[in-house]
Amino acid sequence: MTHNYQITGMSCNGCRTKVENTLNAIEGVSAVVTLSPPLAVITMENHISTKKFQDSLSAVGNYTIEDAHALITNWQNEITKVTNLANEDIIKPSNHGNGKFYCPMHCEGEKLYDKAGDCPVCGMDLVQQASISQKTEYTCPMHPEIIRDEAGACPICGMDLVPKSASETEDNKTYKDLLRKMKIAVAFTVPVFAIAMSAMLPNDPLMKIMKHAAWNWVQFILTLPVVFYACWMFFVRAWKSIITWNLNMFTLVGIGTGVAFLFSVVGMLFPNLFPNEFKSETGTVHLYFEATTVILTLVLLGQLLEARAHSQTSGAIKELLKLAPTEATLVIDGKDKIISIHDIKKGDLLRLKPGDKIPVDGKITIGEGSIDESMITGEPIPVDKKVGDSVSSGTINANKSFVMVAEKIGSETLLSQIIQMVNEASRSKAPIQKLADSISKYFVPIVVVISIITFLGWAKFGPEPALVYGFINAIAVLIIACPCALGLATPMSVMVGVGKGASSGVLIKNAEALENLNKVNVLIIDKTGTITEGKPSVEKIYATQQNKDLLQDIASLNQYSEHPLAEAVVKYAQEKKISLIEVKDFEAIAGKGVIGTVNNRKVALGNKALMAQVAASVSEELENNIIVEQKLGKTVSYIAVNGIAEGFVSITDAIKITSKAAIQELMQQGVEVIMLTGDNENTAKSVATELSLSAYKAGCLPEDKLKEIKRLQGLGKVVAMAGDGINDAPALAQADIGIAMGTGTDVAIESAKITLVKGDLQGIVKAKNLSHAVMKNIKQNLFFAFIYNILGVPIAAGVLFPFFGILLSPMIAALAMSFSSVSVIVNALRLRSIKL
Template sequence: MEKSLSDHYYCPMHCEGDKKYDNVGECPVCGMQLVKEERAPINSAKFRCPMHPEIIRNEPGACPICGMDLVPLKVNVQEEDKSYKTLLHKFTIACIFTIPIFILAMSEMIPNNPLYNITSLKNWNWVQLILSVPVVFYASWMFFQRAWRSIVSWNLNMFTLIGIGAGVAWLFSVVALIFPNVFPNQFKTHHGTVYIYFEAATVILTLVLLGQLLEARAHSKTNSAIKELLKLAPNKATKIVNGKEQVVAINTIQKDDLLRVKPGEKIPVDGSILEGEAVIDESMISGEPIPVEKGKGAAVSSGTINGNKTFVMKAEKVGSETLLAKIIEMVNTASHSKAPIQKLADKISGYFVPIVVAISIITFIVWAIYGPEPSYVYALVNSIAVLIIACPCALGLATPMSVMVGVGKGAQSGVLIKDAESLEKMNKMDVLIIDKTGTITEGKPSVEKIVSADSEFSENDILQKIVSLNSSSEHPLAQAVIHYGEEMKISSKPISNFEAVTGKGVTGMFEGAKLAFGNEKLMEQVKAVISPELHKQVKDEQKMGKTVSYLSEGNRTIGFVVISDKIKASTKEAIHKLQHEGLKVIMFTGDNEDTAKAVSERLSLDGYNAQMLPEDKLREIKYLQTQGKKVAMAGDGINDAPALSQADIGIAMGTGTDVAIESASITLVKGNLNGIVKARLLSHKVMRNIKENLLFALGYNALGIPIAAGILFPLFGLLLSPMIAALAMSFSSLSVIVNALRLRNAKL
């Protein structure tokens, strides 16, 4: 199968940060096998006949040979599975040759060894050498290549230690076999042959291969969240062309195409419902288990599942623009980024290998001088054990494995994290700033009433002007007015010189008169007079938590509209949970003082600031940061983008604008504050998991290296065989991955 041109690979230890490689292979820094980055198969849909695999088509349909339906084909072969199979093959070869070597070596412990009746010990040693060649030069040769590369580039790593340890044991044995007379008598057995360590070298290499094999299998599970998201991507859709239905491949769908979604089918792309209604399971993207009822005009997302009704939708976002594709890309990017805590592990790893090599040399010297006879044999065996048991791999994997699993868990729960740094920082926040519209409220404002303040204009006249003026605006309040106008059968008329005044409202020319629609600050800007009676009416509405926008013509304020936006059902509970965890929750809103106060009191917030422009929000966040506060900001609008970027953590509502989402570090797919509770809990669990991994990796080496050096020998007569050290080393890395995998079952 050909490799996709867009395939990318990364090092699981992230030695060079988020750097990607175009070809599969080994990391040039640490020597680890590169892992293929999972990507959504947006433009690579192919179909194959299950009976005739040679039949491959770009479109769904029937096999021309047998007539069976073609089935979706996974175009990109999973490189990690190929890596696993390669390792499994090499491990099998290593076992086939290592087991006989081990049996021959262990047979020396049998009294009156029957093998010596066949031939001498020297000849059996030659047999061990011959059997060891496939293990060293085929099955495990990659370890020596990585070790040599690490020494040449001075990027010392676990393969440096394995290469030196196993290489010294094997080369020593070869020299001992060919030139036995160069060694003193203490190196020799009672048969006159020198002690050899072919079994130690081959068993060590075979056990390291086993560790790599188990890691490859375990590592594939850390990508499980991305793989589950990839499974959501549909391969085909039913397109309506000239009133007829056609089954087409997903990559042929274009914007504005009409698609029919039948019961039980996955929604193919992002869009909106044109005809019919649906009950859609969005749990795979939002993390919320309850299906959502949707009617005409409602937005639907790719990968979610239709219930038991049929509807027609219009395609609005296709390919890489869909929410599902963006989620997969965001999870990929975050999974491969470095958390600040990893800098500690990287710094330790930089000193780790030289220190271990130094300890190994010291171990050899101490045993050679003070050890019992044969002291040089003890010195060699124990120095090799020190090299083999030390595992910087476990230290290097401690952070990225936890981050990868944690980010995937967040995605499955509707919490999208842009990078590992944000995941770590979220646990340290002490102030949360929240916007009102679309964050606290549902972001679906509706008009309650239109009030005319001038007898010259009826309510319909006021509505006509407001609808016309807002026809060019995408603000939620503007859309509410337009929708109300449609209900009242009021159509818009042409507007010239339209201008959106950020944080205040909109202005424009209507039938020769200058109109302004917005808050009190806009009225001041256009010098429109608000009568005391009108001001009192508006204040009364605002004290009930309503949003009021004035309409002026010239310098007269001629009316206002009352708009209400329901507070999300989950908001109050989520705020109380966050406050219980020690966060101060403060609301920043562009709305007026009375409305802001009413909402703040209803939700028991720690504070609020009203009538804030985007620059005001930005300035206030900077002020909090100068006081040493760690500030998180949650918002959904274009006007929130500067504040989201300035905050230590920007949190965007998935229901908000693309600009807000781009500016944020975390995106909540469902768009409610419960997502922040989940994000904080996830951050806490991931950071705890990382610390457990680092503690385990460092503690393992702090305990294992002295034992391998022989610290227990004077007291208990215990020594650690290099073979046992190799087994322990392999399982130390595996245990770090397994511990990280526990995050998949974390409750958020």
């Protein structure tokens, strides 16, 4: 009997081999394991429970196994659904973007909404999340409701379908809708304002045309489109905020303008209900239609400017989205065929011509290229690539032609992962935002209370007409307060900062990491792949006696390991045209090396700790030769066969050109830089001396790195850890800030909070500078928002009137309120121009 099982926890071919060998070791089992998809096809003589398989896998690693029947059935069902939909010749509704929206103030954290609208908490317009999918859609110029995934003819009129505009998004729709309403609001507000202001002109010319009461009716009629159409959404949001008790800016705007409008309507229809203080010389009540329309129009202007500014804050993501091409050139049977990038499959051969954008991740198989990777790494100098080198989606082939094989497609590509990470980080909350959130919770009720106190204070102690003064100033208090300036202060800076980091090759997982990086005072770094290039090469193999099979033994053993040093040995053997043979009982021992049985010989390759573990004897002559190599900065691996050390492999890994400068700059900023490496004392000392490190520790196993980080944290240090290997994953997770080299493994990247795409220590300097700039920007925004409200509300209440005779018109208050939140966004946008 044969069953399919899903395996989780595998990250490399070594894991796959270990899982497969473990399952096959169970009596009566024949298993074939694949890494992508992570499945095990198990044939067994008699039924064996999943628990027995799980117990065996748990003994060798953190792997889980479960029946994949339901999973495969779901996949098949989904494929059937998609196929059925593709075969239906129906008119598809327009679907802009990816249908996911978020609140720019992150009122409910990282929550996403399925459709456009306003936030149920703060009432602000939801912003569309940048879509990772870049699928080209085609529409009919005569029938825009026709949407197709590929070019063809319109099923209604037969016209050729044309590509839809990439800029046709919900964000643009929101902006255009607000702009249209703005034009209507201005068209009706200007005459209302002109009528109200005519009384200030000599002899009041309008009164010669009609009586004051008649002009009041004209103002009323002109106000209706502003209140009940152009700006009606503000009252809807205000009502929602009250019944849900999520009080916000629109609560204040709705109450203030609503009271002014209703007061004016009642005053116009029933003037005798009001005392003489509210009446003019002609006996009519002072109406506030002009205040209502002007305030609402100015608030609408603020919303319009915010909509435009919001689209700029996510500009970095949109620029990343533009990097992905819509088409690719497939090489099939020696001929070129243009296809959509969504039709690319793993293993496809793709031709790249000069100037082409690379559509997916893969490796060059024929030819060579000069790749502009600046959009991913932030580095402007093109990188030369040859056969076997990896290329990433979104980068540009400069001036040569080559053929590549597709290895990662869709959401697996580096570009898609970057966009996803930036999207998620942009929606996360920084700890510093808790202060603003706490204040915002009580802000609106306090402002309403202050407004009531303002009215009562003016009514009792103010000069005549005291009630009019009290009414106007109470409305001004409601209108000028701006809780959204507080709410936007942090998320806007985070969004722009995260985008800036992404365009510079610094990927930030969340806002907390961005904030905490500014506090880091200790940086822990690994050696191989972090300080060094991570491209080790075998310099020589030394043998104590003639053993022609020594290279074949260690290369065969290393073919199952994912470690860079292992890859170097395998590559060296291939260059020497040494064939690799089967290895039994392979095991990778973290931080020490690898062991296995090759041609019935027990072979061990690793450091001195591994030699002790396998009880291998090391001659004095061999040890002295090894020390000489280590003092030259070389990494040396002992080779033991059947318990006797028969030689060593000397491997060199050049220090990155930028490592020394980056370390010096970090130390100048007050950061202590410590190297923890699994390499030996002599090699570690040589590297540490060359780089002038603060300190170093050699011979570190993964648990040693973990203990050292915990020790430093116990001393009150804020620790960042930079690494690139699976062995570094526990330390990366324990550190206050884990920094993964993008050239490293997926496990390290997943464990880290910050990823450096280029895998360069200079990226840590960029990340530290970015963190400092973002935190400074957030504090500026919070300061402005606090000061604006602390000063604005008392001034609107009339606190300056007894001393300077100054009162703040509600219309001026509305203008100030609208520009307060816009100014916060504009200040955040300055982060786009900082130099990292």
